[in-house]
Amino acid sequence: MSVEIRVPRLAESISDAVLVEWLRPEGAAVRADEPVATLETDKAAMEIAAPEAGVLRHARAPGDRVVEGDVLARLEPAGPAEVPAVAPEVAPPVAPAPATTAAPAAGEGAGATPVLGPAARRLVEEHGLDPAAIAATGRGGRLLKEDVLRHLGAAPAEPAPGGAATGAPSGSPPVAPPPVMAEAPWATPARAAPTPAPPPSAASPPGSAPVAADAGAGASERVVPMSRIRQRIAERLVRAQHTAAILTTFNEVDVTAVMTLRARLKDAFEAKHGVRLGLMSFFARASVLALAEIPELNAEIRGTDIVYRDAVHLGIAVGTERGLVVPVVRHAERMDFAALEREIARLAGKGRAGTLTLEELSGGTFTISNGGVYGSLLSTPILNPPQSGILGMHKIQKRPVAVDDQVAIRPMMYVALSYDHRIVDGEQAVTFLVRVKERLEDPERMLLGV
Template identity: 55%
Template sequence: MKIEIKVPQAGESVTEAMISEWFKDNGEQVEKDEAILELETDKANMELNADQGGRLEISVEAGEVVTVGQIIGYIDTAAAGSVAAAPQAPASEAAGTAPESGNQDEKPLSPAVRRVVAEENLDPASIEGSGPGGRILKGDALAAAKTQTAPAAQPATPQPATPQPAAPKAAAPRPATPQPAVSAAGSRVERSVPMSMMRRRIAQRLVQAQHESAILTTFNEVDMSAMMALRARYKEAFEKKHGVRLGFMSFFVKACVEALKFVPEINAAIDGNNIVYRDYQDIGVAVGTEKGLVVPIIRNAGDLSFAGVESTINAYAKKARDGKISLDDLTGGTFTISNGGVYGSLLSTPILNPPQSGILGMHKIEKRPVVVDDQVVVRPMMYLALSYDHRIVDGKGAVTFLVKVKECIEDPARIMLEV
């Protein structure tokens, strides 16, 4: 009996996905509830488990885009016994390979990973897997290949030097060794790889935002001295009590909550000819991953303490690193904060995340001379940028919002007192 492997429904707005990798080869034995492939949607990745044990028959290869409900393979349950017996013959043939096969059992390799390991001549035992149960993912193998190629280039130069002592006159041909570098520098290699589903979605949303919104950006700058002093004074006590570090982002989340209450249209959205106002603040915090930018949502941020905000951000950051961000984590949001400063950005114009009406851009903290009480002093300054939808937010509201954020950061007591 053959059981169909279909692409599951991953969310209301998700209609297609990409097969990121098969964890088993075509014709291999799979066990019930064993993870057999990874699907990448435009929002998150998900693993698909086998409904029954049997022999895997792959119909659609990794890298292909598939639609919800499409059959991408089968599990032949009738062949379960014969497939399970097949690997035993070669295993008994050579007892000397037993330790090697045992090692593979510890770190089972998917076809995609096996291909990278073979092409790059990697040792699977030396690769640290980031997948469930320590399984090696394709990204882990590619990262290991990069780290291997860098050191490999250095030993290459001393190796030719060992034959040289045998013939003293051979020192003259040494300048010929740079030839590989010349050819590498002059290479014009091009390669085409499919765009990930997340990157496709990002591209689609950015174009959509530009076409459907009247985006304007206003700027201000904020003196970070008071906030940094407060954080330095209480960070140890904060971490000791709450078990989480006190970061800058919680201050900005709480400052934005107060500003959104003060300028409610920035927390609203357009629905046809109506404006939908919200009396809650769901703040999206942009998090960069290897596959692209994701924006998990801090629900009811106005009801959370500083420790609650920091704990939520830390949990999302860990899930993003582990590739465990779910659709529910990314759905909704009334406002977004993006921190380009962690990458060294001094100033930028963030793009809206539809249907939201505003996004705050944080930037690099840089010491600059400023005038305070008619005196020139050096202060840690940050540029802030608010991009907003001019269809619903006027310039006055946008400027007022940034001023409110600035006041809360420069005098953090305002956040506590909600003034």
């Protein structure tokens, strides 16, 4: 009896998803809990695993739009032909026939052994690697992003034993188009058609000129469909501009005290808590304390009502290959510096690896975005609906400032607060930013909660 693989429950704000790719081909024998497909929602990519072992039969094609409960595939009971697929894991202990068991294992390993997640797959395709040649350390033989990065770090030593065959194709990666996203294979291959034209033409000078012109025209642009996440980002940002009365106020922070405190205690902090002490935890903690004074920035509009929240679910904007994602630190008001740093590091790592869950991306009440990591000196961040506030951090730059009537060179950062003027008054927005500034310039106040 076949078992159906259905679209799981999506987040409450997500209505549908797109089947991006099948991780296992039609008719493949799959193991229980083995990822077989990747779905992309408005917020993240998620893998769908097989509930039990069997033979995979696709019911949908890549690119199909699906909703919760839709049948993606069916698992049929494995017949006698599929039994050897499981045997190689038991066969190695049998000493009499090592050569016989090794042969099926090699053939099977080329197609089934490496189970890749989205992040690992992108790295493998980008660098033209053979997944079977990479040691997998994930559960059930899964190839992790860290495994690929570790392999790349050791890559200069590995081509020598790999043989001339693997060394020669080193020129192939430049030929292939860079697969930035899963949509890269959809780039129009029609431009490959004009290339057979030069060989038939007898006169190379006149024949090559039109081809060169045509190639130049094709090389001047590249059409790539927007990913679902990018479409959703565009929709939300435009909606925020159209529905909210967005206004931005600015201030500047002297981060001398924070940097001095961090330099003095970062080694002891890391030794005790097992996580590095960064700047984000200072800004997060300062924002949480300021939100307690200005609750309007932690509220939202629902219809004709304003909903105030006691809990602070802090969104931290993270740039990834697929676009901007905003994982949420739940109940940031309950966390100390160590807890904030651990949770921020965990979510940021999952965001860059593409493994964030829908729950980790939903329910934020206030957002912090750090454009300074890209060198931004000043910006006006856009609200993340339905939130009413977002704090923008920027690059730390040494500038001359007046300190006690003397000119001093200090590390300064511009900070920006964009807010929904329908809820938040200008006085409240400015007060919030001043409170953040005061706590960052005197960080001991945060330890005392004042």
